[in-house]
Every structure is written in structure tokens, then in C-alpha cells.
Amino acid sequence: MTSQVDQSEAVDGPDGEGPAASARSGPGRPAKPIRRLDRVIIRFAGDSGDGMQLTGDRFTSETAAFGNDLSTLPNFPAEIRAPAGTLPGVSSFQLHFADHDILTPGDAPDVLVAMNPAALKANLPDLPAGAEIIVNTDEFTKRALAKVGYAASPLEDGSLEAFRLHPVPLTALTLEALKDSGLARKDAERAKNMFALGLLSWMYHRPTHGTELFLRQKFAKKPQIAEANVTAFRAGWNFGETTEDFAVSYEVPPAKLAPGTYRNISGNLALSYGLVAAGERSGLPVFLGSYPITPASDILHELSRHKNFGVRTFQAEDEIAGIGAALGAAFGGALGVTTTSGPGVALKSETIGLAVSLELPLVIVDIQRGGPSTGLPTKTEQADLLQAMFGRNGEAPVPIVAPATPAECFTAALDAARIALTYRTPVFLLSDGYLANGSEPWKLPEVDELPDLRVEFATEPNGPDGAFRPYQRDPHTLARPWAVPGTPGLEHRIGGIEKQDGTGNISYDPANHDFMVRTRQAKVDNIVVPDVEVDDPSGEARVLVLGWGSTYGPITAAVRRVRADGGRVAQAHLRHLNPFPANLGAVLERYEKVIVPEMNLGQLALLLRAEYLVDAQSYNQVRGLPFKAAQLADVLHAALGSLDAEETR
Amino acid sequence: MTDFPALRLVPKADGPQSAKDFKTDQEVRWCPGCGDYAILAAVQSFMPELGIRRENTVFVSGIGCSSRFPYYMNTYGMHSIHGRAPAIATGLAASRPDLSVWVVTGDGDALSIGGNHLIHALRRNVNLKILLFNNRIYGLTKGQYSPTSEVGKITKSTPMGSLDAPFNPLSLALGAEATFVARTIDSDRQHLQSVLRAAARHEGTALVEIYQNCNIFNDGAFEILKEPGTRDEALIRLEHGQPVLVGADRHVVRGADGELRIAPRSEGTAIVHDAHAAGPSTAFALTRLADADTLHHTPIGVLRDVDRPVYDALMAEQLTRAEQQQGRGDLAALLAGSSTWTVDA
Ligand SMILES: Cc1ncc(C[n+]2csc(CCOP(=O)(O)OP(=O)(O)O)c2C)c(N)n1
Ligand code: SF4
Ligand SMILES: [Mg+2]
Numbered sequence: 004m005t006s007q008v009d010q011s012e013a014v015d016g017p018d019g020e021g022p023a024a025s026a027r028s029g030p031g032r033p034a035k036p037i038r039r040l041d042r043v044i045i046r047f048a049g050d051s052g053d054g055m056q057l058t059g060d061r062f063t064s065e066t067a068a069f070g071n072d073l074s075t076l077p078n079f080p081a082e083i084r085a086p087a088g089t090l091p092g093v094s095s096f097q098l099h100f101a102d103h104d105i106l107t108p109g110d111a112p113d114v115l116v117a118m119n120p121a122a123l124k125a126n127l128p129d130l131p132a133g134a135e136i137i138v139n140t141d142e143f144t145k146r147a148l149a150k151v152g153y154a155a156s157p158l159e160d161g162s163l164e165a166f167r168l169h170p171v172p173l174t175a176l177t178l179e180a181l182k183d184s185g186l187a188r189k190d191a192e193r194a195k196n197m198f199a200l201g202l203l204s205w206m207y208h209r210p211t212h213g214t215e216l217f218l219r220q221k222f223a224k225k226p227q228i229a230e231a232n233v234t235a236f237r238a239g240w241n242f243g244e245t246t247e248d249f250a251v252s253y254e255v256p257p258a259k260l261a262p263g264t265y266r267n268i269s270g271n272l273a274l275s276y277g278l279v280a281a282g283e284r285s286g287l288p289v290f291l292g293s294y295p296i297t298p299a300s301d302i303l304h305e306l307s308r309h310k311n312f313g314v315r316t317f318q319a320e321d322e323i324a325g326i327g328a329a330l331g332a333a334f335g336g337a338l339g340v341t342t343t344s345g346p347g348v349a350l351k352s353e354t355i356g357l358a359v360s361l362e363l364p365l366v367i368v369d370i371q372r373g374g375p376s377t378g379l380p381t382k383t384e385q386a387d388l389l390q391a392m393f394g395r396n397g398e399a400p401v402p403i404v405a406p407a408t409p410a411e412c413f414t415a416a417l418d419a420a421r422i423a424l425t426y427r428t429p430v431f432l433l434s435d436g437y438l439a440n441g442s443e444p445w446k447l448p449e450v451d452e453l454p455d456l457r458v459e460f461a462t463e464p465n466g467p468d469g470a471f472r473p474y475q476r477d478p479h480t481l482a483r484p485w486a487v488p489g490t491p492g493l494e495h496r497i498g499g500i501e502k503q504d505g506t507g508n509i510s511y512d513p514a515n516h517d518f519m520v521r522t523r524q525a526k527v528d529n530i531v532v533p534d535v536e537v538d539d540p541s542g543e544a545r546v547l548v549l550g551w552g553s554t555y556g557p558i559t560a561a562v563r564r565v566r567a568d569g570g571r572v573a574q575a576h577l578r579h580l581n582p583f584p585a586n587l588g589a590v591l592e593r594y595e596k597v598i599v600p601e602m603n604l605g606q607l608a609l610l611l612r613a614e615y616l617v618d619a620q621s622y623n624q625v626r627g628l629p630f631k632a633a634q635l636a637d638v639l640h641a642a643l644g645s646l647d648a649e650e651t652r
Numbered sequence: 653m654t655d656f657p658a659l660r661l662v663p664k665a666d667g668p669q670s671a672k673d674f675k676t677d678q679e680v681r682w683c684p685g686c687g688d689y690a691i692l693a694a695v696q697s698f699m700p701e702l703g704i705r706r707e708n709t710v711f712v713s714g715i716g717c718s719s720r721f722p723y724y725m726n727t728y729g730m731h732s733i734h735g736r737a738p739a740i741a742t743g744l745a746a747s748r749p750d751l752s753v754w755v756v757t758g759d760g761d762a763l764s765i766g767g768n769h770l771i772h773a774l775r776r777n778v779n780l781k782i783l784l785f786n787n788r789i790y791g792l793t794k795g796q797y798s799p800t801s802e803v804g805k806i807t808k809s810t811p812m813g814s815l816d817a818p819f820n821p822l823s824l825a826l827g828a829e830a831t832f833v834a835r836t837i838d839s840d841r842q843h844l845q846s847v848l849r850a851a852a853r854h855e856g857t858a859l860v861e862i863y864q865n866c867n868i869f870n871d872g873a874f875e876i877l878k879e880p881g882t883r884d885e886a887l888i889r890l891e892h893g894q895p896v897l898v899g900a901d902r903h904v905v906r907g908a909d910g911e912l913r914i915a916p917r918s919e920g921t922a923i924v925h926d927a928h929a930a931g932p933s934t935a936f937a938l939t940r941l942a943d944a945d946t947l948h949h950t951p952i953g954v955l956r957d958v959d960r961p962v963y964d965a966l967m968a969e970q971l972t973r974a975e976q977q978q979g980r981g982d983l984a985a986l987l988a989g990s991s992t993w994t995v996d997a
Contacts, residue, residue, distance in 0.1 A: 328743030498731025
């Protein structure tokens with residue numbers, strides 16, 4: 004998902020055909036041939052208690068350390084421990100890695116690791132013919148099969164003939180490897196995910212040092228468990244090396260990313276770091292007021308660990324108090340932040356309106372999840388756009404920033420802080436569950452090249468005869484002065500009641516209210532945001548695909564496919580949804596067809612139609628999952644086809 | 653001048669101040685005769701006693717007649733939204749230990765819509781002084797019953813009488829782990845200021861309930877506590893270290909069952925009020941002596957004033973400790989984390 008590589012050069016191979024392979028044997032391991040691949044999609048699936056997220060995370064870290072480009076998609080149940088062995092209890096982690104720049108976690112896995120029958124059944128529909136399946140045969144007992152409605156074992160009834168099946172008694176092999184560990188059977192069995200990880204690490208030549216280090220650190224207080232996990236991990240590796248069932252191993256060479264130092268990072272971590280960085284670059288203490296909610300809680304957890312940056316975190320009694328405390332801190336001169344998901348935004352609405360009226364800086368982070376109501380807490384969606392845009396009483400405009408990839412959450416947080424501080428306004432930062440938990444390589448920025456966010460507090464009276472006028476605006480930005488308590492001579496009172504222009508005194512005057520409403524709107528409308536860039540290599544495209552937020556990966560991958568087939572399609576992606584980039588209207592006018600894929604029922608399309616009178620055509624999906632590149636490629640092909648058809652009529 | 657340990661970190665005023673310094677040029681908009689005027693005057697003339705800089709004082713309010721208060725105080729101020737003042741003030745106080753932060757709220761504001769924030773502020777013990785103007789009615793919305801109105805109250809929204817039992821705000825506060833709980837009355841400036849003094853001295857959250865007359869929608873609600881003919885019998889004036897007396901010839905005793913009750917002076921010995929008692933049970937029992945309907949036997953004064961670590965100080969201490977243990981944060985090191993790789997040109 005890194006954008007450093009010229010997008011026209013790298014094309015995701017078509018799905019459904021398995022990885023492109025070229026056989027060669029590797030040096031030092033003459034026994035088995037090594038095949039070179041340009042990309043692989045692996046999905047680890049098991050019971051939510053099987054440690055699949057950890058396994059996926061470790062494989063990801065090994066892959067990042069190896070230097071592949073990568074993109075991940077964790078997918079887990081909302082229940083902490085759904086009943087064991089059931090379909091709702093299946094937790095999975097998909098990883099796509101390649102020797103080139105990639106954009107999505109991949110449409111369909113080349114390899115599925117299924118730890119039990121439920122994991123097989125739940126994930127089989129996503130597998131293309133020819134995919135490899137590694138199953139833990141020990142879990143394919145009569146009872147376990149019956150639990151998910153298998154009358155006969157799919158391992159034996161021929162129903163998996165289209166796939167390359169590797170039956171492996173993972174549990175038994177793990178127990179055998181740990182028979183001298185002194186661990187009780189139950190504890191030893193738990194290490195079977197590390198056995199699987201070892202096997203996959205062998206298959207794909209992943210570096211193992213990091214995982215061993217990780218296990219020893221994670222279980223530092225339980226050295227016996229640490230050793231058992233390392234032993235199982237190594238046993239899995241050796242099993243691959245020696246067993247005949249695995250005849251080849253694969254090599255995916257490092258990607259040629261732009262020069263620099265990289266790390267792997269998830270969206271929520273990048274967003275947290277962006278907030279810490281915003282505090283450092285503004286010189287203001289960060290104050291986070293938050294109430295736990297999936298998938299935003301990670302940011303509260305992460306920021307709580309950085310008190311040595313002067314970051315204060317406050318776990319409030321509810322979302323209203325979370326944002327209230329952040330706004331109170333902002334009144335006192337802090338960089339106020341509140342983090343939540345859609346249901347929390349609903350509760351915060353009234354306070355966001357107050358922040359609009361007080362004209363104080365505030366960053367409101369919404370990690371969108373499936374809605375309405377509690378909806379799908381652990382799944383992704385983009386259906387809070389209109390809530391962010393309009394979900395308040397009165398005319399209460401709020402700028403909206405939306406990152407496109409996990410790593411971009413870092414710059415988006417800095418940008419949201421920039422807008423909040425420069426214009427003295429609450430700002431929405433709209434991420435989603437897919438960005439939050441997904442990860443990709445991130446080229447580390449130079450810290451002193453990050454934007455300078457320093458602000459000047461008001462220190463002197465600005466009105467006639469030494470009075471302070473809290474609503475006397477900067478003529479360019481329309482921002483009002485930020486005078487923090489403790490500043491002598493600038494004592495003032497502000498509130499949610501309409502204020503007189505300039506003085507800030509309560510005013511019910513009709514003309515003043517009209518003026519203030521329009522001025523607050525103008526302030527947001529005039530926020531400087533970069534122009535939207537259009538990618539149209541041929542310069543002759545007649546169809547534009549326009550997205551926002553996390554659909555960037557699948558849209559871009561789809562565009563590459565269409566272009567590889569000779570289709571001409573232009574692509575643009577919005578990072579600012581309020582205000583829209585100044586050139587957006589002109590861009591939209593240039594194309595005969597504008598396609599807007601969204602994980603909602605057409606919220607951006609509605610805004611575009613209203614704002615630009617453009618016939619934006621929605622393509623929508625609300626399945627709690629990101630789009631697939633193939634699916635969007637079909638949509639774009641169809642759009643191109645319909646233009647051609649119109650022509651010949 | 654009194655010493656105010658809770659204001660240790662707040663910069664001192666350069667010279668003496670007067671009540672006039674705390675008045676703004678804004679026209680006061682309460683109904684003529686409203687109890688809020690008396691409270692405002694009492695607070696304005698009390699503030700100079702604190703000896704702190706005016707610019708380091710902040711009044712935060714919610715919504716209601718009472719919540720107009722900050723507009724009339726020449727300090728920093730925020731008139732926020734209904735019920736949320738304690739939450740907003742918590743963020744301000746927790747991030748600015750150099751400020752003296754006051755919350756002004758009403759019975760509806762604090763106990764209906766903002767009930768959650770009130771109890772959590774109290775249990776956290778943030779350095780806030782909360783002034784709850786209790787007029788037992790919704791004033792600003794023109795006279796609906798409130799969570800402190802007596803059962804059967806006839807109002808516009810309850811033409812046949814209200815059905816729900818009221819809160820006793822002080823019982824509630826004590827149950828919410830409050831470290832400072834007091835009650836006073838709008839018309840008794842001397843008593844009001846003595847309670848404000850004790851609240852200002854207290855480190856942590858102080859809840860001061862102020863009985864306030866709404867002469868438009870609930871006139872005379874506290875008359876029994878004010879009328880020279882009835883007040884001595886109706887009020888129980890609490891003084892730390894003094895026996896708890898009721899009127900001329902009764903006092904509060906602890907019965908054989910452990911409960912407090914009011915008895916003739918000839919019976920038993922009066923309990924001695926201990927505002928600093930470790931446990932809240934006696935203070936709670938005192939709040940229960942009042943009749944919820946008639947307010948007969950209403951204790952006023954400081955019911956509870958105990959020491960407990962203050963949230964904002966603890967928060968600041970964690971920040972200091974984190975920096976001592978890990979060193980001041982290094983952004984480049986944070987961003988890089990523990991595993992990076994390099995791509996060469
Ligand atoms: C969210 C919201 N709901 C309702 C109101 C209407 N409202 C304003 S003040 C108030 C009650 C005020 O009663 P109280 O807190 O006792 O204050 P008083 O006016 O009596 O001083 C209500 C219901 C509002 N401003 N905001
Ligand atoms: S309505 Fe009642 S509380 Fe409100 S200002 Fe008038 S008298 Fe005071
Ligand atoms: Mg009231």
C-alpha cells in the first residue's frame with residue numbers, strides 16, 4: 004500500500020490464478036526446490052482462542068523485516084470468546100505481501116491455514132481453485148465437524164479436490180515437540196499456532212529471529228512457556244524442511260520501495276503517533292478525553308503510554324464527558340482530542356456544536372464501524388460521513404479529514420491538528436475499522452520536516468480602550484484569538500448562546516445572528532486544503548473514479564487492472580471532505596462519467612451531487628468488509644463499456 | 653487573609669482586590685427579586701479574600717438561570733451546555749493546576765441531565781468548587797418540576813402533581829464519595845461566605861448546595877428556613893466540633909439502634925459534629941434528618957470535609973514520574989519503534 008512506487012509500473016496479478024511462479028532451487032537447501040513468486044496472500048484462520056491475530060501479526064513483522072511491501076486485514080468476532088469451534092467464533096488474519104508496491108490485503112487467499120473445521124468452512128468460499136489449504140487434522144473430529152454442519156469430513160469426501168490440501172496433525176506434532184517441556188497438555192497444545200507459524204515461515208523463507216525474540220519478551224515472566232513456544236515454532240519450521248508433503252518452498256523477494264527507513268504500522272498506531280507528533284510540533288500539551296469503544300480504544304491505550312511526552316489521557320464516564328473534558332482543556336490552551344466510533348459521535352454531537360460556537364480547536368477522531376446503532380462493532384464501514392458533516396443542530400460546519408491508508412493516519416492526524424489550531428475549530432478525523440487494524444510499511448518521516456504547528460496565544464487587548472474582543476477575527480483565516488486563562492487583561496466569557504461579532508457578548512440581534520452563522524460557515528469554507536490530484540496516465544480517460552478514505556487501496560488496485568487491460572480510467576481520491584478541494588468542481592466537469600465507490604449507501608455521492616450538480620454514480624457495499632479489487636475492476640469495465648455502447652447507438 | 657492550601661499552585665494577586673473588580677459591565681438579566689442576585693453579590697465580595705489573580709480564576713456553568721452566572725464575573729468563564737459543566741471543568745482543572753476552577757449549576761443541570769458528570773467529578777476528586785443553585789424547579793424553561801421538587805408538585809408539566817421522589821443532593825454526593833459536602837442559603841450572606849471559604853480551602857472537589865429562591869416559579873420554597881418565626885426550629889446549623897442542636901430546646905442524639913434522631917435536650921447527649929470524620933455515615937444520617945417535603949430539620953454548614961488524593965495532582969504526578977523513568981519523550985525514537993528496515997537508493 005505504499006505509494007512511493009510509481010503506480011503505473013506495478014500491477015497486481017489477477018486473482019484466481021494463484022501466484023505467478025518460476026521454479027529454481029535455492030542455494031544451501033538443495034533438497035527442495037524454491038519457487039520465486041511476486042506476491043502471496045495468506046490467511047490464518049482459527050477459533051478466536053487459537054491466537055490467529057498474534058500469528059498473523061508475527062508473520063507480518065517477519066515479512067516487514069524481510070522488506071516486502073505488505074497489507075493486512077484482521078477480521079475477528081465482536082465476542083471476546085464466542086463458543087469454541089463455531090462459525091461465529093472464527094477469527095482470521097489475512098496478509099498480502101509482494102516484491103512490488105501493493106495496495107490491498109488481497110481479494111482471495113493463495114494459502115489458507117485452517118486450525119479447525121469451522122475455520123475451513125467459514126473461509127472456503129473465499130478460496131480460488133488451486134489455492135493451498137493447510138488444515139489441522141487433529142481438530143477434524145466427528146463432534147467438531149458436526150458442530151458446523153459437516154456430515155462427512157471434507158478432508159476425505161473429495162470436496163476439496165480443486166485445492167492443494169496439506170493435512171497436518173498440528174496439535175499432535177506440537178505435543179510431540181513439547182513432550183519434554185514439562186508443560187501440562189493443555190498449555191502445550193496452546194503453542195500449536197506457533198508450530199503453524201514456523202511451518203509458514205519455512206515455506207516463505209521468513210526471518211525467524213524477530214519472532215523468537217518476541218516470544219521471549221512476551222513471556223519473560225514465564226520462561227517455560229516462552230521456551231515451549233520457541234520450540235513449537237522451530238519444530239514447525241523443521242517439519243516443513245523435512246516432510247515430503249511440502250515439496251517446495253517459496254521466495255518473495257523484497258520490494259523495491261523508495262529509499263528510506265521503514266517500519267510496519269497499523270492505522271490506529273499511526274494515528275496515535277500523529278497526535279503525539281502534533282503535540283510536539285505545536286508545543287501544546289495533548290489532552291485526550293475518551294470513552295472506550297471498538298475500534299477506537301487502541302488510541303486511548305496507546306496515548307496513555309506516552310505520558311513522558313506530556314500527553315494527558317482521561318478515561319471519562321461517557322463520550323459526552325470525554326469530549327467535554329477535551330474542550331475544557333482546549334479552553335485552557337491544550338491540544339484537545341477525543342476519540343470514538345459512530346455511536347460515540349452521536350453522543351458528542353451537542354458538545355461539537357458548542358465547540359463550533361466557542362471556536363476552540365478540537366480534534367474529533369471517529370474510527371467508523373458498521374452501523375446503525377451498535378451495528379457491527381469489529382467491522383468496517385464509511386457511513387458516518389453525513390453524521391460528521393451534518394449531525395448537529397443548527398448550522399454547525401466542521402472540517403473533515405480522511406486518511407486513505409493505515410500509514411496515512413499519521414499525516415491526517417497532523418493535518419487535522421493544523422486545521423483545528425489555525426482556524427480555531429473542531430475538526431473531524433474520519434478513519435475506519437479497516438484502516439485502524441490494517442497495517443502496511445511506513446517510511447519514517449524526518450521529525451524536523453513535519454509541519455510546524457506552533458500557535459500564538461493572545462497576550463494583548465485587541466479592542467478600543469484596552470478591551471479584549473474574543474470574537475475579533477483574523478482577516479485571513481477568520482480565526483478568533485485564543486486567549487487562555489492566566490493571561491492578565493484578557494478575562495472574557497464565552498458560551499453557546501449567540502455572540503455579538505467582535506465583543507462576544509450575548510446577542511439576540513437578527514442581523515448579527517445571520518452574520519455570525521455565515522461567518523462561521525465562511526471560515527470553514529475558506530480553509531486551505533490541497534487540490535485533489537488526478538491520476539490519468541493516458542490523459543484521455545472519460546471515466547473518473549473518485550473515492551475517499553480506506554477505499555483507496557481497492558480502488559487503486561482496480562484501476563491498475565483496468566489499465567493493464569487497456570482501459571482508460573482516471574482516478575482521484577479525497578483526503579478532505581469539508582471543505583472539498585478548490586479544484587474538485589473543475590475536475591468533475593472534465594469527465595463524462597464519475598463513479599464513486601463507497602462502503603455506505605452513497606454519502607459522498609450525495610454531497611457531490613448537491614454541491615456540483617454532477618451525475619455522480621454510486622457503487623456501494625456495506626458488508627463490513629473492504630471492497631475487492633476484482634469487484635471494482637468489473638464496475639469500472641462496465642462503466643467504460645456503457646460509454647462505448649452509448650457511442651455506437 | 654485566610655490560607656487556602658487548595659490554591660497553592662495559583663499565582664497570587666499583586667495587591668488587594670475588591671468586589672468591584674469581579675463585576676462585569678454586563679447587565680444582569682435575572683428576574684427582579686431572584687435569589688441568584690444575592691449569591692452573585694456574596695461570591696463577588698468573597699473572591700478578593702482568596703488573594704489570587706483574577707485571570708487565574710475560571711467560572712464554568714451549564715444551562716439554566718443560574719448558569720448565566722459566569723457572564724457577571726470578571727474572570728475567565730464559560731457558559732457551556734446543559735449538564736456538562738463538571739466534565740468541561742474537569743478537563744480544564746486537570747490540565748491547568750494553576751487555575752482556580754468553579755462550577756455553577758442548577759438542580760436540573762446538575763442532577764437531571766448532568767447527574768452522571770456530577771457523581772463522577774465527586775468520586776474523582778478533581779480540584780473543582782461546584783456551586784449547585786437549588787431552587788427545586790426548572791427556572792429557565794419556565795417552571796417544570798425538578799429532581800429536587802417535592803412529590804406531588806403541581807407544575808405545568810405535572811398538573812396532577814409530580815410522581816417521582818426527589819434526590820437529596822447531599823445524600824447523593826456523600827454516596828458518590830464526595831470529600832467536601834456543604835449546604836447554605838442564598839439570603840444568609842455570612843453563612844454563605846463561610847461555606848465558600850471552607851470549600852475554597854478544601855483540596856479536591858467541593859459540592860456546595862445553595863438553596864436559592866425562584867420568586868417566579870417556586871417562590872417561598874425555603875421560607876421555613878428563612879422566616880424568623882420558623883427558621884430556628886427548622887434549621888440545624890452544623891459547626892465542626894460543636895454539639896448538634898435544634899432550636900432552643902432540642903438536639904440530635906444517637907439512639908440505641910445507632911440511628912440519629914432529634915430529641916429534647918433533657919434526653920441523652922447531643923452528638924458532636926465532626927466534619928473530618930473518616931467515614932461518611934454520620935454525615936449521611938444528618939442529611940436524612942430533613943423532611944423532603946417541608947424541609948423541616950435541614951442541616952446547613954459543612955457536613956463533610958476530608959482529605960483524599962486529588963485527581964489533577966495525581967495525574968500531574970504520573971506525568972512527572974513517566975518523564976523521570978523514561979526520560980522526556982523522543983519523537984523520532986517513538987516513530988521508529990523497535991523494528992525497522994532500510995531500503996537503499
Ligand atoms: C440539551 C438540552 N435540553 C434541554 C434544555 C432546556 N433547558 C434549559 S435550562 C433547563 C433546566 C434548568 O433547570 P435548573 O438546572 O434547575 O436551572 P435554573 O434555571 O432553575 O437555575 C432545561 C430543561 C437545554 N438547554 N438543553
Ligand atoms: S425564573 Fe426564577 S430562577 Fe430564573 S431568574 Fe427568574 S426568579 Fe431567578
Ligand atoms: Mg433549578
